[in-house]
Amino acid sequence: MEKVKYLIIGNGIAGLSAAKEIRNNDNQGSITMISSEAYHTYYRVRLTEYLSKDFREEELLVNKDSWYEEKNIKVLLNKIVEKIDIDNSKIRLDDGVEIGYEKLLLATGSRPFIPPIAGKFKQGVLALRTLRDLRYIRNYFDKCKNITVIGGGLLGLEAAWSLKRLGKNISIVEFAPYLLPRQLDEELSNKLKEKLEEEGFKIYLSSAAEEILGKDRANGILLNNGKELKTDGILFSVGIRPNVDLIRDTKIEFNKGIIVDKNLRTNIENIYAAGDVVEIDGSVIGLWTSANEQGKVAGANMSGKLLEYTEAKLFTSLLLGDIKLFSVGEIREFDRFFEYKDESKDIHHKLFTTRGKLTGGILFGDTRDMGKLKRSVTEKIDINSYLEDNIQFK
Numbered sequence: 001m002e003k004v005k006y007l008i009i010g011n012g013i014a015g016l017s018a019a020k021e022i023r024n025n026d027n028q029g030s031i032t033m034i035s036s037e038a039y040h041t042y043y044r045v046r047l048t049e050y051l052s053k054d055f056r057e058e059e060l061l062v063n064k065d066s067w068y069e070e071k072n073i074k075v076l077l078n079k080i081v082e083k084i085d086i087d088n089s090k091i092r093l094d095d096g097v098e099i100g101y102e103k104l105l106l107a108t109g110s111r112p113f114i115p116p117i118a119g120k121f122k123q124g125v126l127a128l129r130t131l132r133d134l135r136y137i138r139n140y141f142d143k144c145k146n147i148t149v150i151g152g153g154l155l156g157l158e159a160a161w162s163l164k165r166l167g168k169n170i171s172i173v174e175f176a177p178y179l180l181p182r183q184l185d186e187e188l189s190n191k192l193k194e195k196l197e198e199e200g201f202k203i204y205l206s207s208a209a210e211e212i213l214g215k216d217r218a219n220g221i222l223l224n225n226g227k228e229l230k231t232d233g234i235l236f237s238v239g240i241r242p243n244v245d246l247i248r249d250t251k252i253e254f255n256k257g258i259i260v261d262k263n264l265r266t267n268i269e270n271i272y273a274a275g276d277v278v279e280i281d282g283s284v285i286g287l288w289t290s291a292n293e294q295g296k297v298a299g300a301n302m303s304g305k306l307l308e309y310t311e312a313k314l315f316t317s318l319l320l321g322d323i324k325l326f327s328v329g330e331i332r333e334f335d336r337f338f339e340y341k342d343e344s345k346d347i348h349h350k351l352f353t354t355r356g357k358l359t360g361g362i363l364f365g366d367t368r369d370m371g372k373l374k375r376s377v378t379e380k381i382d383i384n385s386y387l388e389d390n391i392q393f394k
């Protein structure tokens, strides 16, 4: 049986950044990365854009093949890790091959969640996670005129926008009473809805899919308010679930995701975890930048350093044609708020404060100040000093 010093399961951005960091610290130790997918690490975040744009797989790759050779990182593609034997520090692949390890990183990512509704296994009920999904979805939707996106969060809206560019009729179904409820207040969310409706989207709020209609192929959706939507294809975008199946029968602790300490170590001494598969303080983050940073921290700790992962201030920026918005920090709980509006330019900015400190903000229409706002919210600066430089809010 082959034995390697560092074994990484998953070659998403968490696995890749770990491999890179390990190689920075240890230029000799053997590194093997295993992926069930057929490609080297690619920009998963760009899949949405390619729903409506032609591409070659190579364009999406983070590094060329030669990078892996130069760094002496071995990658096994199209292989599924089926079992981890913690007591003997080894794993088994789907082809029966076993590989031993000194340190193991679980970077198995997540998959889309499709709620348990009647008809969910019909043809045309789809979700986007991988390049393979992208090829299938493009092909399927090619023949569809009416498409429904279920989930009006960030990814749902981006996907809906991309599909609209293909000339499809797009409906968006959102469970919450307004779009982007985590990033926008009701007023700005309504403004976003109006703008999307002007672009031709049909938006159904406070609605959930109760049943997917159609014989074998989806041809409609029954909503919880009794309304029926006719549709030829459905794209679910309602959240993710960490890929924990592999560790379900092991001693590795997990809840929603794999539980790690601040050094991204699991409860097993030589096993670490990073990225979408991880649960930190009860939540699964599910963001590219966090997965990248966590991979780096885990990789450093696996190769002899001691780094801690501190969660970055989460922010959102959305660009759909001329619709631009940015949101950062806490916009729900605040004691005061300040706003600036320029209706002629369709600009509306809001700042939220708690005990005199800037704790959240939304930029709608003009997002040029997003860097400054993000920094100021992260540092929780005094609102008066922010206003001094941004007199338009007074």
Ligand SMILES: Cc1cc2nc3c(=O)[nH]c(=O)nc-3n(C[C@H](O)[C@H](O)[C@H](O)COP(=O)(O)OP(=O)(O)OC[C@H]3O[C@@H](n4cnc5c(N)ncnc54)[C@H](O)[C@@H]3O)c2cc1C
Pocket: 009, 010, 011, 012, 013, 014, 015, 034, 035, 036, 037, 044, 045, 046, 047, 048, 079, 080, 081, 082, 107, 108, 109, 110, 128, 129, 130, 155, 243, 246, 274, 275, 276, 277, 286, 287, 288, 289, 291
């Ligand atoms: C369409 C789309 C758009 C997105 N847009 C954004 C965005 O705009 N901004 C943002 O911050 N985030 C975005 N995200 C989320 C972001 O892509 C993820 O947070 C990030 O890619 C997670 O990286 P990861 O390395 O943890 O996991 P993944 O990228 O999921 O990689 C895990 C890999 O492990 C493999 N694997 C799993 N189990 C096994 C096994 N048993 N054996 C072998 N291999 C295995 C999987 O096949 C996969 O290749 C988007 C995601 C999607 C799907």
